[in-house]
Amino acid sequence: MSTSMPSPAVAESPFAYPDAVLSVRDLWVEYRAYRGMVQAVRGVSFDLRKGESLALIGESGSGKTTLSLALIRLLTRSALVRRGTMTYRRRDGKEISVLSLSPDELRRFRWKECAMVFQSALNSLNPVLKVWDQMYDTIKVHEPMSKQEARERALERLRLVQLDAERVLNSYPHELSGGMRQRVLLAMALLLNPQILLLDEPTTALDILTQRSIIDLLRRLKETLGFSTIFISHDLSLAAELADRVATIYAGQVVEIGEVRATFYRPCHPYTLGLMRAVPSLTASDSEMTSIPGSPPDLIDLPPGCKFQPRCGYATEQCTASQPELYAVGPHHGAACFNWQVLSREHEDAGKP
Numbered sequence: 001m002s003t004s005m006p007s008p009a010v011a012e013s014p015f016a017y018p019d020a021v022l023s024v025r026d027l028w029v030e031y032r033a034y035r036g037m038v039q040a041v042r043g044v045s046f047d048l049r050k051g052e053s054l055a056l057i058g059e060s061g062s063g064k065t066t067l068s069l070a071l072i073r074l075l076t077r078s079a080l081v082r083r084g085t086m087t088y089r090r091r092d093g094k095e096i097s098v099l100s101l102s103p104d105e106l107r108r109f110r111w112k113e114c115a116m117v118f119q120s121a122l123n124s125l126n127p128v129l130k131v132w133d134q135m136y137d138t139i140k141v142h143e144p145m146s147k148q149e150a151r152e153r154a155l156e157r158l159r160l161v162q163l164d165a166e167r168v169l170n171s172y173p174h175e176l177s178g179g180m181r182q183r184v185l186l187a188m189a190l191l192l193n194p195q196i197l198l199l200d201e202p203t204t205a206l207d208i209l210t211q212r213s214i215i216d217l218l219r220r221l222k223e224t225l226g227f228s229t230i231f232i233s234h235d236l237s238l239a240a241e242l243a244d245r246v247a248t249i250y251a252g253q254v255v256e257i258g259e260v261r262a263t264f265y266r267p268c269h270p271y272t273l274g275l276m277r278a279v280p281s282l283t284a285s286d287s288e289m290t291s292i293p294g295s296p297p298d299l300i301d302l303p304p305g306c307k308f309q310p311r312c313g314y315a316t317e318q319c320t321a322s323q324p325e326l327y328a329v330g331p332h333h334g335a336a337c338f339n340w341q342v343l344s345r346e347h348e349d350a351g352k353p
Contacts, residue, residue, distance in 0.1 A: 017332075020047035020089065021195055021228055022071070022114075027084030029063075029070050029252075036300045037080075040066040042252040044084075045326075048196065053222065053229045055243035055260070057236060057275060061296055063252035064232045065119075068198045071230070072114055073098065073106060088113065091195060111142040115189040116198040121181035125173040131184055132169040135191060143192050157187040160224070161217060179210035183217065190225065199231035203238060215241060236279050240264055245332075248272045251297050251307040254326065258333030266347050268335035270312045273343060306338070314339045 016023075029041035041063045048054055056064045069075050071086060086098040090113065101109055118124045126134055135154040139145060145153070151169075158165035161183040173181055182202065189197055202218065203211040215238065222229060233239050239246055239260070246263045248256040248271060256269040267273045274292040294311035297303055303310055309319040318338050326334040329344065337343070 017047040017049050019049055021050050022048040022089070023085075023087040024071070025085045025087075027067070027070065027086065028082035029066055029075065030080050030082055031076075032078045032080065033300065038299045039302065040079075040252050040299060041070065044249075044252075044254050046247060046254060046257060048228050048230060049244075050195075051222070051226055051228055052244045053231065053242050055239035055246045056230065056232045056249055057234070057239055057246060058249035058271075059275075059292075059296055060234070061299075062249045064249050065200055066252075067249070068116065068200060068230060068232060071098070071196075071198065072110055072116055073101070074116075088196075107142060111138060111189075111194060112192040113194055114196040114198065115192070115194040117182075117185045117189045117200065117202060119200040119204055121178065121185050122173060124185055125181060127173055129172075130169070131171055131173070131176075135169070135188055138188055138191055153191060154187070157190055158184070160190070160221065161187045163187070177210075178206055179213065182206065182210075182214055186217070186221070190221065190227075193225065193227075195227055197227050197229045199229060201232055201234070203233075203235065211238075218242060236264070236275060248275070251302065252299060253307065253336065254334075255308065255337070256335045257326075258330065258335075262330055262333050266330070266344065268329040268333070268340040268343050269308075269337045270314050270339075270343065271308050272335075274311075306336075314342060 025045045027041055027044045028039075031038040031040055044067060046054070056067065058064055066075070066079070070081065081099060087095055088098055088109070089095050098109065132151070132154065136147070136150050139150045139153065154169060155165040158168055163180060163183055168176065168180065168184065176184065203214050206214065218229075219242065231242065243260045245258060246260050247254050248263070248269060250271045256263060256267065256272045263272060264276065267276060271292070277290045278292060280289050292311055297307050297310070305321050306312070306315070306319040306324055309315040312319065316339065324336045324338045326336045327340060329335045329340050
């Protein structure tokens with residue numbers, strides 16, 4: 001397992017911002033398993049700016065959810081943060097180390113500073129409690145206030161997500177539609193006005209019209225409340241529409257990160273390009289979907305060199321021998337690929353008349 005880190009000059013340019021509300025550096029997360037340690041997150045570094053949306057894209061099992069759970073320290077007992085730092089900057093400018101928070105400090109950090117909307121709304125809500133009981137429990141634990149104040153806060157947040165607040169507040173989760181449950185989760189996450197919102201597949205299992213309404217709602221809420229978001233998605237169209245920046249995750253590592261237009265119009269890592277080619281196009285009639293060959297690597301027994309090279313059509317002997325650094329390939333755009341210039345030239349040639 002390589003523990004080398006790119007040189008500061010290479011590493012800082014793609015992901016460092018002076019106005020970041022969250023700075024993650026060299027984060028490693030492993031899971032204890034029968035065969036050994038599962039290297040779920042490997043040397044991840046990035047910054048999240050105030051008011052920004054950062055999308056994490058990649059195949060299932062690439063480490064996206066583990067990374068998001070590590071940010072609020074909700075990992076299972078079998079998980080181990082091997083090393084790294086996570087620095088959060090509060091609204092008053094004070095910086096705190098998330099990994100150093102005590103249990104009481106962590107309770108105040110969650111929901112009030114950073115909240116998460118989990119993937120399945122039906123599984124996230126308690127089926128035997130009304131929505132009001134669950135929202136009040138959240139407020140009571142993280143920011144004590146009177147019951148009347150809590151109810152007014154809950155009603156205000158439900159109205160903000162465009163629900164019939166009084167009716168929904170007195171309903172059980174099973175009495176609500178999938179889209180309504182997703183909106184309830186959003187309202188609960190925003191109860192204490194967090195500065196960061198984590199979203200794990202926010203539109204999964206919803207029909208296309210409900211997905212559209214959730215996307216529009218997220219955009220309006222972000223503009224109204226000014227929070228920053230990190231969201232996980234397999235849907236590249238969702239990432240293209242909601243994200244300001246995109247980070248491509250492969251085998252627990254950020255292999256490309258950059259502004260959304262730069263990343264999708266000029267991808268500099270073969271894995272990002274492969275993900276894009278696996279999506280059907282509505283404009284190019286002659287384009288064909290092409291799946292990425294092979295399978296993701298065994299995270300217990302990773303291959304040498306670049307972890308994507310067994311599946312990569314651009315791989316060379318250098319890719320087998322050593323792990324590429326996160327090279328600066330443009331303004332605040334980084335790619336961990338020795339052959340990123342080849343991809344860049346291909347895009348340039350394709351754009352010529």
